[in-house]
Amino acid sequence: MTLLLQLTTFIAALAILVKLEPLINKMGPTCRISIRAAITMLLVAALWLVLSITQGYRPEGHLALLVSGLALWLWSDKRKRVFGKEKS
Numbered sequence: 001m002t003l004l005l006q007l008t009t010f011i012a013a014l015a016i017l018v019k020l021e022p023l024i025n026k027m028g029p030t031c032r033i034s035i036r037a038a039i040t041m042l043l044v045a046a047l048w049l050v051l052s053i054t055q056g057y058r059p060e061g062h063l064a065l066l067v068s069g070l071a072l073w074l075w076s077d078k079r080k081r082v083f084g085k086e087k088s
Contacts, residue, residue, distance in 0.1 A: 012071040016046040
């Protein structure tokens with residue numbers, strides 16, 4: 001069970017890193033500080049989690065669910081339509 005939680009959380013954290021990293025480059029000078037801080041904190045937390053798991057950290061179930069849910073939300077197309085980035 002521990003290995004499954006580690007693998008799930010590791011993959012989800014990597015997915016968060018892959019999805020959020022390009023947003024740092026797209027942020028312009030008019031981007032609100034709250035958005036900039038939120039994305040930076042999520043990136044640091046995901047990177048920290050990836051590094052911790054590679055060093056043997058055993059995440060608990062609630063953390064795996066939280067990180068997996070965030071990763072799925074970031075990769076969903078529905079999020080883009082809800083927040084107006086894509087018109088269909």
